[in-house]
Amino acid sequence: MHFRPFSPPLGLRGGWEGLAIRPQRRSLTMLKLCDVIKTYDGKSEVTALTGINLTIGIGEMVAIMGPSGSGKSTLLNLLGGLDVPTSGQVVVAGKDLAKENEKERSLFRRSKVSYIFQAYHLMPTLKVSQNVALPLHLAGVPAGEITRKVAQVLREVGLEGRVNHLPDALSGGERQRVAIARALVTGAPLLLADEPTGNLDTARGEEILNLLRSIHREHGTTIVMVTHDNHAASACERLIKLRDGRVEGDSYVAGGGR
């Protein structure tokens, strides 16, 4: 991978915010973290994140890497509103999530954030089309609209021939494509991915990365992906490295995200 150092060029002393490969989107902020600290209470207190400051623009595709225990999952949980910081601010799509109650955060998550995971997390007793339809049913979308949207996203991920299969009858790559279709169907502007290629062989992993890149390009979805894999990270435009709960590096990837 070739990284461009993450420092503003002359004339952009205010920072990267506003600098754009596609300026109409990048000038707007999707995620902003200010002085974020996250500690977990237990027998002894663990500080998982310590003083994170980060801005991610609308339409960016970002990889988060770091050793085990460096705080990647904790960060992803905060970005998705699944957890709140111990102190500091996490603003997602203009909303300070710590100021919302659990019900408001849950409604916010449903419309703005979608997830994919290493282990797919599909409902084993539901067919492909039913798995993909689930978030729309939960949101009370009318049946006709659900049928149309599900067919559309299944076409987009190349699974139109698998609508009536159960997850068990699919390959790992196909299961991840179902999970991506389920993420896509709500039209959420932020997609959080936790090791999305972690269970796949190289070829299947490449297909998933290509699909994510295409979603990012076609829909302008902001994608934040935790990964241990350098190759997966190079599919992104920007790499944020965590170590010991801090941002150790933040750089743009030459040719990433294309």
Ligand SMILES: Nc1ncnc2c1ncn2[C@@H]1O[C@H](COP(=O)(O)OP(=O)(O)OP(=O)(O)O)[C@@H](O)[C@H]1O
């Ligand atoms: N619910 C929790 N309670 C207590 N400590 C936790 C909890 N979740 C995470 N931690 C601790 O916080 C630190 C950061 O954990 P986190 O899971 O965010 O790291 P990670 O970079 O995602 O690790 P991995 O790559 O192994 O998944 C670790 O020291 C972990 O043990």
